[in-house]
Amino acid sequence: MKYLKMKKKEIELKLIIYTAILSAIKNRENLSALLGSLYQALKDTPEEELREKFLHELAKIAHEENK
Numbered sequence: 001m002k003y004l005k006m007k008k009k010e011i012e013l014k015l016i017i018y019t020a021i022l023s024a025i026k027n028r029e030n031l032s033a034l035l036g037s038l039y040q041a042l043k044d045t046p047e048e049e050l051r052e053k054f055l056h057e058l059a060k061i062a063h064e065e066n067k
Helices: 002-042 047-065
Strands: none
Touching: 002 047
């Protein structure tokens, strides 16, 4: 009986892991597009302003994608 419970937990864990991997693969294209947009927006920014501008651009891109 313990063996069957253990196997059930193992299958559930594998399902969770495989689902997370599949989700990451599907979102890879979105992530690369986001990173490309951020790079284009921040490539000429001085180091002192980088953090503030990074957060501003990230919020702007997220807002545009949620429309």
